[in-house]
């Protein structure tokens with residue numbers, strides 16, 4: 408295709424989406440045998456009955472999955488105490504987020520997110536041609552109630568709040584979310600992707616506030632990131648609007664079967680969750696001993712400020728050279744931090760000793776630089 412024709416074909420629909428034309432720069436992913444601690448997956452296998460349900464579902468490979476995810480929605484409604492019309496199921500909760508942005512935003516509208524937060528939201532706002540308002544967390548990652556109830560956030564079509572928050576891992580009391588939903592006349596999208604690692608959850612608020620939509624995923628706490636299973640819970644009218652614009656056959660037969668099986672085997676995950684919470688505390692202590700400043704986490708990852716002298720991207724690159732993958736967020740004002748997912752014990756041991764080794768090598772170098 409000629410360059411002129413290509414430019415014509417790619418011409419952005421909306422001024423705001425211009426920056427999204429370039430092909431994403433995907434760094435080659437973690438390889439087999441690398442230690443992948445950068446996207447907060449759960450390293451443990453599915454419980455046996457859940458695995459068996461996945462294998463059994465393969466025999467339905469030639470059929471379309473059930474329309475509107477009826478069986479899965481019914482199972483989730485029963486498991487969490489809702490009516491079926493209060494539940495939507497998605498190809499991961501990220502699909503549900505993108506449906507929410509399509510459903511509630513027209514070009515020129517605005518949306519607000521607690522910042523730093525899950526940066527995928529920024530891209531979704533841009534795709535809708537919407538203004539993205541980043542409302543800074545209050546002191547120690549508390550809810551900045553005044554800023555959320557007045558000023559630019561008041562004009563936002565909805566407010567996105569992740570609890571626990573990604574990337575900080577911090578958790579705000581459910582009573583504060585209750586109070587926000589009660590006082591705000593905006594839609595509150597409460598993303599509870601990491602809530603199974605936290606002390607409380609807000610599903611009980613859904614029937615109290617018609618402006619509250621709670622998202623869940625089986626990617627983080629149920630070891631199913633590769634299968635893409637997410638849910639939304641809210642007022643039937645909100646959920647109905649989302650279901651109406653959702654893609655046809657958005658999930659597959661294996662995800663349906665696994666989702667239903669997880670819902671009836673949730674107790675089988677108690678050791679999985681226990682391990683992750685215990686390991687989270689052990690790694691917090693180990694990183695603090697190495698001079699990191701670690702934000703107390705209620706999720707399956709830690710946000711840690713690297714010891715003075717280097718930044719997060721530098722440590723991320725140094726660890727990658729040892730085949731250990733962690734996340735860094737220089738574009739979110741978190742230049743000095745890395746985020747590390749909690750994996751298996753041997754993975755965390757390898758990460759801690761590599762981080763220690765890398766930082767130790769730094770000391771003579773730094774000394775000689777500063778003494779010049």
Ligand SMILES: Cc1ncc(COP(=O)(O)O)c(C=O)c1O
Pocket residue numbers: 446447498499500501502525569572573598600623624625626632636637
């Ligand atoms: C806060 C938050 N929400 C949603 C997601 C998306 O999860 P999934 O699409 O796998 O359900 C993630 C993934 O990292 C996340 O951190």
